[in-house]
Amino acid sequence: MTNTENLILDLVEKHGRERNSLMPILQGVVSQEKFLSEEAMIAIARELDLSAADVYGTASFYTFLDTVPRGKNIIRVCKTISCHMRNKDEIIGVLEDQLKIKVGETTHDKRFTLLTANCLGWCHKGPVMLVNDEVYPEVTPQKAIEIVEEFMKKNN
Numbered sequence: 001m002t003n004t005e006n007l008i009l010d011l012v013e014k015h016g017r018e019r020n021s022l023m024p025i026l027q028g029v030v031s032q033e034k035f036l037s038e039e040a041m042i043a044i045a046r047e048l049d050l051s052a053a054d055v056y057g058t059a060s061f062y063t064f065l066d067t068v069p070r071g072k073n074i075i076r077v078c079k080t081i082s083c084h085m086r087n088k089d090e091i092i093g094v095l096e097d098q099l100k101i102k103v104g105e106t107t108h109d110k111r112f113t114l115l116t117a118n119c120l121g122w123c124h125k126g127p128v129m130l131v132n133d134e135v136y137p138e139v140t141p142q143k144a145i146e147i148v149e150e151f152m153k154k155n156n
Contacts, residue, residue, distance in 0.1 A: 034066070035066040035067060078130075080126075082124075091139055091144050098144075
């Protein structure tokens with residue numbers, strides 16, 4: 001049995017085999033493995049007696065359930081209208097220049113992935129950036145650069 005299969009069995013034991021256990025199991029796999037592999041989605045489908053298409057459909061619907069490998073640090077910039085009006089495109093531009101990637105890409109060293117998100121729930125403090133689980137409100141282009149530089153220093 002693979003590590004992924006063992007992880008899924010542990011998560012099923014913890015959350016149960018009901019349909020409403022799907023989300024916490026998917027989140028648990030992403031938390032441990034950083035993305036949902038095809039192997040993981042098939043194993044989850046088998047354990048919960050769901051179709052693989054149902055599991056993939058759920059996983060691919062949610063922004064934070066990655067179905068492809070991502071970098072060690074995932075940077076998400078809010079793309080809602082309120083952040084757009086506060087120059088989120090400028091934030092994205094400086095991050096693309098600094099990381100030398102475009103939105104949706106991962107750096108060659110696999111340290112950073114740059115994404116956008118539909119809403120991070122901080123509309124009153126935009127533009128907002130999320131790095132892993134840490135929220136950065138009222139980001140300026142200079143502040144975005146400084147935040148990434150800090151992650152570069154501590155994640156050598």
